[in-house]
Amino acid sequence: MTTPGGAILVWLETEGRGLGEASKRLALIASDLAKQGQLTVHGAIMAGAYGPPPLGAFAGLGLTGVLAFKGRHRPTVGERAAALLQAAKLLSPDILLVASDERGREMAPMVAARLETGLTADCVSLRLENGLMVQTRPAFGGDLIAEIITPIARPQMATVRVSGAQPVKANGEREPRPPWRGHGPGHEPGLADPTLPTLEVLLAPPVMGEPTVLKRTPLSADDDLEKASVVIACGLGLGGPEGVSKAKNLADKLGASLGATRAAVDRGWLPGHRQIGLSGRAVSPNLLITLGVSGSVQFMAGAGGAKDIIAVNADPRAPILALARVGLIIEMENLWPELEDRLGPL
Amino acid sequence: MTDAPERTRLGPPTAPSFPNSAADRERDFREAEGYRPRVAVAIKQVPPSLGGATDPLKGFVLRTGPGRLNPHDGPAIEMALRLKDRYGALVDLFSMGPVQAETALKEALSLGPDRAFHLTDPLLAGSDSLATARTLIWAMDLEGPYDIIVSGLMTSDGGTGQVGPAMAALMDFPFAGRVSEIVSLEDGALTVKQLYRDELLETRLNLPCLVTVHPDGFTPRLPTVRARLRPRLVNRLTASDLIAPNPDQAPAQAALFGERGSPTKILRTHKPKANDKVLARPTPPVAASVIIEAALKAKS
Amino acid sequence: MTDKSPLPPDSPALRDESRLSGWAEGLGSPADRRAASELIGQSLAKGIPMTFQGARTGLRGAGVPNGGLIVGAARLDRVEGLRRGQWGFELLVQPGYRLADLRRDLATRRPNLAASQAEPEALKELLAEFRAEELFWPPDPSETSATMGGLASTNASGPNRSRFGRAADHLSGLRVILHDGQEYNLERGAFKFGPQGLPLPTGRLLEADPKALGLPPEADLLDLLAGGQGMYGFISGLWLKLAKAPAHLWGLVFFPDSEEKAVSLIEAILDDPPEALISLDFLDLPSLSVVSVLRQSAKKLREIPEPPTGAASAVSLELMADDESLIESASERIIQNCLDRGCDPDQSWALVGTEVEKSRLFAHAVPEGLGSLLDSVRAGGYPAVMTATDFTRPDLRFGQNLGECRRDLREMGLTAVTFGHALDNHLSVNFLPKNAEEAKRATELMGHWLERAKNAGGELFFGQGVGKLKKELFLAHESPERIASLRAAKKALDPNGLFNPGNLFD
Known part of the structure; x- marks a missing residue:
């Protein structure tokens, strides 16, 4: 007790x-x-x-x-x-x-x-x-x-x-x-x-026989995914590298960090360290915008810390639409031109 | 291999202590004989849905069928086999699980290890990571001594990643986690690279030692056709094999197996819930506005 | 649902894996069959040409639009029914249902039948029986992200084609929306070729004989539609014939250290093929390099080890049987073949059951990697497209066929990535032209090979179809009778030329 x-x-x-x-x-x-x-x-x-x-x-x-x-x-x-x-x-x-x-x-x-x-x-x-x-x-x-x-x-x-x-x-x-x-x-x-x-x-209590570090190379995480206030997550619904490239430009314009689902990483659309999920990174931004992400349990395990989620997916049955605060059922092809209208070319 | 004096590491060992194996005596004997480093790998069989039987497109998982090797154990076995290829190491596999959980061990045997041990006994059921760590150590003490113990980073069903470090603490072994490369094994020390998210280390550990393996560190090999066709024998160990020959110690030790020996208990389990949400099929301009405005607000 | 503004030129909907790109005025993705009917009906009424798209995994540009409206089947991805046909269980699926979905549903034996119209009670019983079986869909092509509609439209096949046939052989019915805007349910044998020709559900008659169309005498309308590349109508449903899966599947990959040894091993196996053998594939050294390059970016591929150093080729085969000892003895025989031909049997991989996904992933990485390499060439300035040809030479042994190709490549000063399904005596030769001049030479050489294959009675567009990419070669080398018959079929089924314009012929 x-x-x-x-x-x-x-x-x-x-x-x-x-x-x-x-x-x-x-x-x-x-x-x-x-x-x-x-x-x-x-x-x-x-x-x-x-x-x-x-x-x-x-x-x-x-x-x-x-x-x-x-x-x-x-x-x-x-x-x-x-x-x-x-x-x-x-x-x-x-x-x-x-x-x-x-x-x-x-x-x-x-x-x-x-x-x-x-x-x-x-x-x-x-x-x-x-x-x-x-x-x-x-x-x-x-x-x-x-x-x-x-x-x-x-x-x-x-x-x-x-x-x-x-x-x-x-x-x-x-x-x-x-x-x-x-x-x-x-x-x-x-x-x-x-x-x-x-x-x-x-x-500190002494510990004998500990391993000796011979060399130490710092690795820069070229992103601050965990500290970002807005994160954009890329899923299979983006269609391929072109869609991802647009998402990246969108992230730049909105001042957001870029993450990815395991599926997108497995297809080589984004590097592995951007993966969000159970076997990836856990993020807790003020806002998570998912593009073409279905919202598997594995992904949500890393994304659940987000305070607010806006999910964009053309498939009304995608699980993430039920988990997000706002679910937008729309094709990415139809959304890009509008975003470009407002933000410039992506 | 240096002869380490009584190491004060995390404080003196607490009772009960482990069966007094002939570790030191055997070590001297082997040094005289012509030494082959001995490596033990702790592996686990997991339900097929968590064994990586997924479709790359949809990520579907198989829920029926035989169990599979925990995905993080493949790289661990591969690291051990590379120690075998490069340094002539003898590799033994250890896996704790129910009677039918032999498939993964058999599969792993066709990759090249020397022996496989299946720790199986109803008494071992319900073990949490501490009980599992103890049980594996007793088995390795029985069949050992080992110079290097290798473990995968975590299991895909429990996912705790605790067994490896717990074993290192209980055995008083120097520990290196997330090993991604073998640099060398010589003069009684193993030098490896460790990959953390923020740094890459090159580290030397005196033998005997314990390492956990970074999942991207070693790509597991595949069995050759001939190896597949060879019969594969798994040795079975039960709780009574593991209990010390000293009858006075037996009851104390038996209390440390399985559920009895597990300080944590599962209170309840449930499926994750999804909230009801209102969905919208917006026109593109509305959708774009929603996104842009929310982003601006979130940044402020 | 349909955006009327033209699609921007870099929209992914304008391209497929062939790297050809087209143009379109709009994209529609109907979510159910009624919406599809409506959309197609409206377009037919307005005379708007349509291009039907699945997952855009095609390698010959059949799904690349040539103006008009793109009708994407991707959202029509449900299972609509389950029944017991005369050959066994059959699954009714929508055209956007992917091969990966099928494999998942057969592995888990839990297809989502929410969209089914059948009586729930009867369905429950049938489902219980279904779940007691191990089933598979025999053709099993390697592109698992392809849609069933796409696979049917190209009459696709996999490495096991000589044993299991093609997509059309495993369809027992099709639902199709024809040029009159109506949706028809076509069962096998319902519309067969007769002495006058092929009666069509629209009431017309196609005056042609099956032989001229390249079909067997007992062919029916389904056989014409399958492989029709969307030119005759929109496939809105498919009844898939499922077969009982043999209990055991093994995948073996050998890595001979020279191409000669690989050929020697293949011919030794072909001389006395084991009963359990369902596929036997050859990959040359450039193929292995392509996979190696793709490994850098594809995480999934990195879970498979690199081939052993010194590997100059790969021989990949699959063995399937109910009795595992048949597979084991076949493996032992093949090991002996290796030893006899100087190959090291220990330079090999042996995969069992679900692990066979690994050897399939490995083999499939070759065409996928070619796509990536093409993209690099395109990034360098030259708009290269898939420049490849697939043909069979029934008159030659595998080694002779390969040898002839190698000689021709040397003479023309060209390099290529070559692989083949040895059981069909098939070769797929893939070029990576860096400029227009190389592309021209490659096309010339391909024409030359097709001519020889035609004279030898081989198949000219094995596996991938003609689409838009192979139009020229098709028109140049296919027999005039065949072309005339196909035009007649097109006229009868699509009199206004609104379905997939640009495929096969203008």
Whole structure:
């Protein structure tokens, strides 16, 4: 049972001299969850050789305390896990949350295995029910939604999909909401309690035998799909590379980022890193415009974080038309000339 | 292969500890004999709809028929087979699943691994990722020791990606995820490339180690005609094979199998719902307006 | 639904895979048969020519519009019925229903029969029986995104043609909208050729004999419409004859390290073909390069490994049987053929069941990749189109046929991508002309080959039809009787020349 006065521990990552977006959203999600059960939220973070971010970086996120572990610059996944494990042993939290990004999904199971506790991966929604954290996640390729609990082992661990995650309402909403209708955290930093957490700096626990990184090559994502406020997704209904090229020009003119369905990527119309979906990227823009996308469950798994969806599809039976706020049944061939009339050649 | 002292990695191991295999003794023996690196690959059979049996055009999935190899395991097996081609490694496959989940193992055997082990027992049913990790480790401890353990990134049915890292933590092995290339295997160390979304790393791990494989890293080979025609034998391991010879440890260990050993439980499942929406067949000018205005609003 | 303004020149609706492009005044995509009837009826009344389009996957330009209205069948993609015919189960589908949809519905055995007019109770029972069977549609051409209407209109076939025939052989009925604007339900045998000619449902009589049209003596109207390339009417429904699928399917691909060894292996197999063999295909080295290039951009292809280094060709075959031991013994024999002919049997792929999709994807990547390469040439300035010819030489062994082509290519100083269905002694020679001069030489050479094939009694436009691309060659090499009969058929079924103008002849 989650007893009042217990703790939620969240793992945070730095970005520059502050916190990464994913970490801030995770803290707010934890903060919403904490209100349901009178819990406090603590953060753990690796500080790098020069120390943690300034205290102000942790403001307004609902954190009571932060444990910063001074260690190597660019720690390995194993070193992160060791630090988080140390924090867990110090705080004995009821709940431990890690953002579901590439490294989070590697370090969390290491910590869970060491603590011999349960871990639910890639949750889209969290809430407290009868004192237990109910972890909602897609399974079977997204065809099924599973609600999972860790009845006995502690802490209850979850990796949380932050870009498309739904906030849990402070009024303790009981009904599971369809996860594909996420509205993002619904908070901006600064609106929550502005008090600053206490900060304790510790030495990161040493880990011997860790892998040695010999070379590191940064890869630029030549797009900021996850940060975009408007995303245009290209589907098979665009017909081919010409349609995609028009979509790209449309995106440029509207200041939007370009994404694609798996089907379009498989046909080589767009590069793989633009794929949105269960096996692609998750986006949470203010507006998602889909062009010729049918809206498979796999696609929606990556697109569900969008606050607003306008779907364009000539087929009235396309599933996405039911999921979008606005469904426009129209052929792309008939739409392009109009858009060009308004925006110029595409 | 360096002889690592007692490594303090994620804190001292917690009880219960694993069966005391003859790992160190065997290692010395093999060094004297002329060493062939030993690689274990953990694979899983998934329902056919998630085995990649999809049509490229419509993405339809087959729901009936025999199960298939988890799509992320193909690259994992391929990485192991390349270690075999380049360094003479001996490759063993391990798969945990119900009795009928042997198809994927048999298929994988025709690609070239040396042995395949099917961990199957009603006691193992209902295992979550922690219980699965433990069970695989016990099996590998029985048949090992292994220098490199390879796993696919995640399964398409559970999709957690947790088993690999959990095994690394439980075994105290150095871990590298998302491996996309083998650089070299020499002097007791494996050097690989790791592909994350924001960076490419070249990393060296001391043996023994555990890696998960990037799904685009290695294109799986296809079996040759002769390999297809060869009989393929899968070794079966049950829970009793995995339980330590020490009878005092047996009950504690048995409590860690299957559902009993799984700290997470499924509360309920349901199908995703679609909301009712009003659809419109707009004229082109109206459609264009809706799109452009919404975009302008969303940017502000 | 119908936009009256002319379509912009870069609209995808004006092109198909042949890279030919046309022009049109409008595009209509009727969502159901009634709408299709209305649209076609209106156009007929106004004298507006129509071009019928499926998925635009055609390689010979049959779906490329030549003015007028494009009638796209893409939204007519439903299953309308299921019945038990005298040969087995039959599925009634709309013309826009794709081969991929059919394969999915047969694999899952859950066709969406919401559009069916039949009694729900009777249908339920029939559906239960249907679901107990493993069925397939034998022709199985490799372009799975093609529509059934398109496949019927070109009388398409796949690599297994010598064993299973063509699309028309597996149709038991067609619904068609003819020049009078009426929709007719045509069952097999309903309108057969008689001594006077072929009676037509419109009341006219087509005075022609089946032989002159290239059809067997017992042919009927369905055989004329299938392969008619949309020139005689709009196919609005098709009854597909389904067959029981043999229990086992294997796909084997061998990679001999020289073309001679590949030919040798093929001829060894042809000398004593196993009973289970349903297709035997040859791909030359340039074909393998084409696939390799396409791999860069097609993610799906990257799931298939590259051919082994040193591969100079590929020999791809499929074995199908109810008894797997037949397939296994056939495989062993073929391994022996390899060893006898100096091929390494371990340079091979063996795929079973649904995995055979991989070898099919691999083979299909050749024509697809050719399209991409053509696009590169076009991007460089020369508007190249599909410059290829498919013919059979029943008088030669496979190696002789290939050898003759190679000699001619050398003499003309041309290179080409060549593949073939060896069971039909077919070769498909594909050129990538970089300028008009090369295109001219290629066309000359193709004409030369067609003449020889004609003299040898071979088939001239095997597999892909004539469309618009092959018109010149068709008119130059086809017999005058055939051309005259076809014109008569066109006159009888489309007196005002409004259906797919420009296909076959002006």
